[in-house]
Amino acid sequence: MNLTTTDGIEMKRSNFTYWWQQRGIHEKLALSCVAFYLFQTLIPFLFNFSASSFLYWFSLPSSFWGILEKPWVLVSYAFFHASFSHLFFNMIMLYFGGQLFLNLFNTKRFLNVYFLGLITGGLVFLLSYTIFPVFSGNGSSLIGASAGVTAVFIFICSYMPYQEVKVLFFNVKLWQLGVFFILTDLIQIPNGNAGGHLAHIGGGILGFVYANKLKEGKDIGRSFESILSQLAKVFTRSKTPLKTAYKRNKNTPSQGVTTAYKEREQQKKTDAILDKISHSGYDSLTKEEKNYLFSSGKS
Secondary structure (H helix, E strand, O other): OOOOOOOHHHHHHHHHHHHOOOOOHHHHHHHHHHHHHHHHHHHHHHHHOOHHHHHOOOOEEEHHHHHHOOHHHHHHHOOOOHHHHHHHHHHHHHHHHHHHHHHHHHHHHHHHHHHHHHHHHHHHHHHHHHOOHHOOOOOOOOOOOHHHHHHHHHHHHHHHHOOEEEEOOOOOOOHHHHHHEEEEEEEEHHHHHHHHHHHHHHHHHHHHHHHHHHHOOOOOOOHHHHHHHHHHHOOOOOOOOOOOOOOOOOOOOHHHHHHHHHHHHHHHHHHHHHHHHHOOOOHOOOOHHHHHHHHHHHH
């Protein structure tokens, strides 16, 4: 008879926690989508009801009235997929685009681009089905992470367009890949899954605009990042640390001032490296610059 001790359970928990913490945000999102796909497949089967009635509460409808009924669907639609192949190709793209993105930027900026891409893609889908007569009365709904995935991929294609990557046996520039994917979506709109292709284009527009504004020194996702931070505070229980009173020498700069100065200097160095990438490509960086970007991107 095999017995599992509490020490063994705690060790497994601790190993899983460590493993999870080592995953990049793109990997965590991909694993979450896989978990939700299993959830959407098994729950209707086990409780004997239709998958469509289950997905109704999480998919994005093609009318603004539906958004008023269930506003959470502007984000929740991205965690569910129509088929295994739909999920598989989205996750491959998410992993590939995420690896490139996180070599340059941190997790917060990735989340900004990803979720703003989802929202923009969803809104383009909604507006298109509201404005264009060809879609009227269609009653379609949208699921899938494609808009967010496309936003991340087009962002990186726009930010360092002349960086070359290997596709099968050929080296191609990122801007060429970006143009290929967007044109493919435009051409396929009349041929089926119009809502999905429109959402891809919406996400791509967000990624393109975000990258080019960032090159100008403007982070259009900063306000969204503040909203995410506030939401995180609401759902995170934090213990109030003990406060120690002390008298600071007037001639000694405060810790906050010192930290702010260090952050400004680090940001200047990061901006200089990113500017070099946008003009000359990632391969033009020295080993030290690549290491610095990698370490700052994990923070």
